[in-house]
Amino acid sequence: MKLLELSEVSAAYGAVQALRGLDLVVGEGEIVTLLGANGAGKSTTLRSISGLLTPNAGEIRFAGQVISGLHPEKVVRLGIAHVPEGRRVFPGLSVRENIMLGASNRRIARAEMARDTAEMFALFPDIARFADTLGWMLSGGQQQMVALARGLMARPRLLLLDEPSLGLAPLIVQQVFRIIARIRETGTTVLLVEQNARIALSVADRGYVLETGRLVVSGKPDALWNNEEVRAAYLGGKRLSEEQKPA
16 A cells, blocks of 8 residues: 655755656555665655655655645644654753654643653663653764654654664664664554665665656665666665674
């Protein structure tokens, strides 16, 4: 079942055309990754879906409903959560308070809020002991987990993740991507933007490769990695080894 569909979507920042007629489909329950170099249009795609940027052509549908140009708050209420690049953890709020902010689109009782927050700490045990620690005191990896937990507090059907591995040590990247794989097991669909093609394809069901705002190739992870020209040009070279895959 198609959960998200982009048809001939174009988007621009002033005179700079960032997306050029992009077609993309994400099925219910999938992890789909967008790959490509800086400036390829990956983050712009997520911004267009979440309402942070209004496309200048084409159509975006979510669960059968046209959402192109909707205000971000309306998009969140429909079931899409966007975890942007850079984590954006509030430094003066505690971990618990940062996570609870993710439920601001839901009108829920205090008891339900407490249950949902406890569920996030169970999913992210490495930050549970820092529940009352201020955001500025966390490591980069801990901040990324807080950002993921905050996004999940919206109870989204679709989670948009922008560069979750950025600036993290390799062991922390492995840990974050194990959690991303577990997120799909909870029933949440994931659209993932990631520079680290190896780790992204290790958890994805399918991948799209973008170049200067256009789709150049798509397919299953193995098909992308087994295409030597695609791997060399867009995916960073060597095949993913078993040791590099998240456990």
